[in-house]
Amino acid sequence: MNNIRCHSCAKELPEGSLKYVVEVKSFADFGGFLEDYSGDVESGMVELLKDLEDIDQKTLEDDVYQEAVFILCKICRDKFYKNLLDTSIPAGMDREIKDTIH
Numbered sequence: 001m002n003n004i005r006c007h008s009c010a011k012e013l014p015e016g017s018l019k020y021v022v023e024v025k026s027f028a029d030f031g032g033f034l035e036d037y038s039g040d041v042e043s044g045m046v047e048l049l050k051d052l053e054d055i056d057q058k059t060l061e062d063d064v065y066q067e068a069v070f071i072l073c074k075i076c077r078d079k080f081y082k083n084l085l086d087t088s089i090p091a092g093m094d095r096e097i098k099d100t101i102h
């Protein structure tokens, strides 16, 4: 029995139905970190490593790299793309804004 559900709205997605796999990867770009450091690069590195020792491993990994895979129905996939770079607006907010305009 195949019980795949949309990870966003929980709608059942029977085998053979249209569904989308969305992979999200984000990683920190450290470019320029050491170039901007005013002191000796080597001691800057030592300082950075010292700071990192105080952060727990899981937090550190999440700060540097995150990966997630979602299975979405078409409606949720479309919503996802619409809101992709505007994380300040929670899902459903666009409808509320339209309602206040009328």
Ligand SMILES: [Zn+2]
Pocket: 006, 007, 008, 009, 010, 011, 072, 073, 074, 075, 076, 077
């Ligand atoms: Zn959905």
